[in-house]
Amino acid sequence: MNEATKTMIFVVVAAVVGVTAYATRPTSPSLDPTDDVGQVFFPDFTDAAKATSLEILDFDEETGEVNPFKVEVVDGVWTIPSHYNYPADSENRLGEVATSVIGLEKLSVVSDVPGDHELYGVQDPRTASGSEVGVGKRLTLVGQGGDKLVDLIIGKEVKDQPGVRYVRMPDQNRVYTTAVNDSQWTTKFADWIEGDLLKLNSFDVKRVHIDDYSVDVLNGRIVPGSQMDLVYDDSAEDKWSMVGLPEGEELDTTKLNAMTRALDDLKIVDVRRKPAGLSGTLRASDEGLAITPEARMSLQDKGFYIANNSLVSNKGQVICQMNDGVEYVLRFGEIALGTEKAEDDTAAAKGDDADADADADAEADDDKEKPAEGENRYLFVMAQFNEDLLERPELTPLPGEAAPAETAPAAEETNEPASENTDDGDVSASEPFDDANLLALADTAEDAPTAEPAESSEAAPANESADSSADQAPDTASEPKPQPTDAIAAEEERAKIEAENKRLMDEFNAKVEEGKKRVQELNDRFADWYYVISNDVYKQIHLTQSDVIKQPEAADAGAGPAAGAAPRIPQGDTLQSFDALKNLAPGQ
Numbered sequence: 001m002n003e004a005t006k007t008m009i010f011v012v013v014a015a016v017v018g019v020t021a022y023a024t025r026p027t028s029p030s031l032d033p034t035d036d037v038g039q040v041f042f043p044d045f046t047d048a049a050k051a052t053s054l055e056i057l058d059f060d061e062e063t064g065e066v067n068p069f070k071v072e073v074v075d076g077v078w079t080i081p082s083h084y085n086y087p088a089d090s091e092n093r094l095g096e097v098a099t100s101v102i103g104l105e106k107l108s109v110v111s112d113v114p115g116d117h118e119l120y121g122v123q124d125p126r127t128a129s130g131s132e133v134g135v136g137k138r139l140t141l142v143g144q145g146g147d148k149l150v151d152l153i154i155g156k157e158v159k160d161q162p163g164v165r166y167v168r169m170p171d172q173n174r175v176y177t178t179a180v181n182d183s184q185w186t187t188k189f190a191d192w193i194e195g196d197l198l199k200l201n202s203f204d205v206k207r208v209h210i211d212d213y214s215v216d217v218l219n220g221r222i223v224p225g226s227q228m229d230l231v232y233d234d235s236a237e238d239k240w241s242m243v244g245l246p247e248g249e250e251l252d253t254t255k256l257n258a259m260t261r262a263l264d265d266l267k268i269v270d271v272r273r274k275p276a277g278l279s280g281t282l283r284a285s286d287e288g289l290a291i292t293p294e295a296r297m298s299l300q301d302k303g304f305y306i307a308n309n310s311l312v313s314n315k316g317q318v319i320c321q322m323n324d325g326v327e328y329v330l331r332f333g334e335i336a337l338g339t340e341k342a343e344d345d346t347a348a349a350k351g352d353d354a355d356a357d358a359d360a361d362a363e364a365d366d367d368k369e370k371p372a373e374g375e376n377r378y379l380f381v382m383a384q385f386n387e388d389l390l391e392r393p394e395l396t397p398l399p400g401e402a403a404p405a406e407t408a409p410a411a412e413e414t415n416e417p418a419s420e421n422t423d424d425g426d427v428s429a430s431e432p433f434d435d436a437n438l439l440a441l442a443d444t445a446e447d448a449p450t451a452e453p454a455e456s457s458e459a460a461p462a463n464e465s466a467d468s469s470a471d472q473a474p475d476t477a478s479e480p481k482p483q484p485t486d487a488i489a490a491e492e493e494r495a496k497i498e499a500e501n502k503r504l505m506d507e508f509n510a511k512v513e514e515g516k517k518r519v520q521e522l523n524d525r526f527a528d529w530y531y532v533i534s535n536d537v538y539k540q541i542h543l544t545q546s547d548v549i550k551q552p553e554a555a556d557a558g559a560g561p562a563a564g565a566a567p568r569i570p571q572g573d574t575l576q577s578f579d580a581l582k583n584l585a586p587g588q
Contacts (some may be wrong), residue, residue, distance in 0.1 A: 027266055034319045041104045041169070041178070045141070045149045048098030053142040056097075057125040058187045064130025069187035080192060082272040086529070089194035095149055096184040098141060101150050110175040111165060111354065120166035120175050121155030138170065139185055154182055188267055197381070198328055199522070200320070202264035205232050206389055207321040215305055215314045217228045222307070225316060226545035230256065242548065250550045255543060262540040263320055263328075269376055270336065270532035274298065301531050302378040303333025313380060326517035326522070332542055333378035336532045379531040383522035385515050393504035396497045399490060 031355070055071040060067055071078050071088045078094060079085040088094065108291035110120065117123045118134030128135040134155070141150035155166040158177055186192075212225030229243035230251075240256050255510045278295040291299070291306055299305065313331035320328040 015034065030396050037106055037108060038468060039106050041106060041152065042101060042150050045102060046103065047580060048095055050143045050183050051098050051141045051149060052144055054094065054097060055140045056185050057134035057138040058185075059125040059128050059137070061135065066125050067187040068515055069192070070191075071192060077324055080189065083189055083271055086193065086271050088192045093184050097139070098186065100181050101139065101141070101152060104178055105182060107164065107179065110177060112174050114173050116175060117168070117173075122153045122166055122168045122175055124153060124170055126170075137182065137185060154180060154185075186211045190220065190267060193268070195265075195267060197247070197266045198262060198263060199269055200322060200326075201326065202260040203234060204322050204324065205260050205263070205320060207231050208259070208325045209319040209321070210316070210543060211318075212316045212542070213312075214316060215303075215312060217305075218301075224314065228545060228548060230548070232260070242332055245549075252550045255547050259541055259543055262537055266533070267537065268379075268531045268533055271376075272302070272530040272532070274528055274530060301334075302380070304331060304380055315377070315538075316542060321386065321389050323389060323391075324511065324518070325385050325387055326518055327384045327386050327389070329382045329384065331380040332538055333380060333530075336376040336378050372461050375535045376532045381526045381531060383519045383526065385519045387515075389513055390508065390511055390515070393508050395501045395504060
């Protein structure tokens with residue numbers, strides 16, 4: 001046998017062995033690359049309402065950490081367990097995430113090799129370590145009873161196919177392509193909650209009071225700051241004005257408008273739950289504050305303190321008064337450590353006010369550093385109703401009678417503090433109101449002025465006129481007697497006026513009830529929570545006097561006051577006594 005024949009035999013034998021090995025290799029029915037193309041990933045999931053739990057795991061390759069986020073139904077309400085079961089108000093997002101995987105179709109099979117998972121970015125984030133790459137985002141939807149409705153890992157986008165991604169199911173090695181929109185698959189807390197905390201319209205703002213005090217805990221006292229009453233009138237040429245603004249000074253309306261926009265769109269970045277019963281206690285202002293040691297410590301940790309039976313805050317407060325009678329009381333506390341970072345667009349929202357931030361913390365405590373950009377701050381929010389903010393109806397006097405009593409206070413309501421509603425703040429134009437007045441106004445209100453002297457002074461001329469008429473009365477026999485038709489007409493006119501006055505008062509009373517109802521709804525939302533806002537938003541809202549009053553132009557510097565020399569509006573003295581904080585200093 002020659003060499004050529006031997007070689008041919010070896011080739012034939014090798015070919016037979018190779019074919020035999022390939023034909024007898026281990027196989028799985030699922031390895032056919034086309035057997036499930038075109039099928040739906042989760043055919044049994046057709047109704048988003050069946051989901052009772054949603055979890056998203058997102059891996060951050062820069063930090064090597066997994067960012068988990070979960071929302072679930074608790075007592076019929078979608079809540080966020082990682083944030084103290086705060087309500088998940090973004091119903092649209094819940095629906096969009098769920099519907100994004102309903103009817104999701106397998107477009108093609110890419111690989112069955114586990115080693116390819118990193119290449120396509122579909123490694124499981126639940127088991128990923130800090131050094132791994134190619135880790136995907138995992139979505140899990142669970143139904144009633146714990147049934148898993150959806151479980152999918154989404155990876156990189158397919159090249160040259162926008163909207164098409166590599167995906168796999170966590171319990172399988174096979175990698176598919178599918179068209180899926182994961183834009184709503186976010187793990188950011190702010191994306192899952194009600195974005196408008198206060199639910200107010202900036203055009204409905206009537207007045208804003210800023211009290212720029214701070215708390216010196218070591219010495220147990222309030223450090224006074226400027227107090228400003230800012231009035232907004234959309235119908236006026238100069239829409240903003242300030243009570244007590246010195247002649248020749250000018251308001252920076254750009255910053256004031258930015259302030260109301262920030263209130264209109266107040267965004268929170270995190271929350272902390274208040275101790276049980278704390279919020280209800282603080283609402284009971286008429287009965288005083290009965291604070292437990294646990295609640296007091298919770299308040300102090302966040303920068304809030306009880307002084308003279310009132311709540312004060314480390315960085316002052318802002319009261320925003322609306323034309324529907326609602327007052328928002330915003331108290332600003334300490335820097336919030338260990339909370340989520342604010343969104344990057346916070347700084348962009350500042351607009352033209354970026355250059356005004358340098359002086360925002362000029363009166364901070366000496367023992368604390370100024371907060372760095374991007375840090376967050378605690379916010380304590382309450383709502384209260386102030387009837388004096390409503391425009392009272394002008395009632396028509398009945399024939400032969402004085403003006404209705406309901407219209408009498410309306411002429412003086414901007415000059416004297418409210419004295420009847422213990423929940424109202426002092427809206428006096430000549431005397432700034434403060435926190436103590438808000439929580440215990442009944443103890444400081446003045447008696448309402450009596451109308452008796454006015455009535456007696458008016459009655460005297462009337463009596464003199466009557467006596468004079470009696471002395472000079474002509475023969476009544478010569479005067480015509482009133483006709484019955486005149487009396488009927490007078491009664492009809494009286495009835496018409498009474499009906500119109502009643503309609504006006506009914507409308508006013510309805511506004512009062514509507515305002516009180518709104519306050520109750522707002523406090524139900526605010527009651528259980530300390531909110532966390534970005535420090536940039538805090539600076540936009542908590543303006544200082546130097547922020548609000550424009551500095552003199554350089555050309556007028558020689559004739560006018562020096563820069564920063566605007567006179568300070570005096571602060572009321574109701575917060576000067578602060579005995580309750582004297583025992584807070586360390587070592588005492």
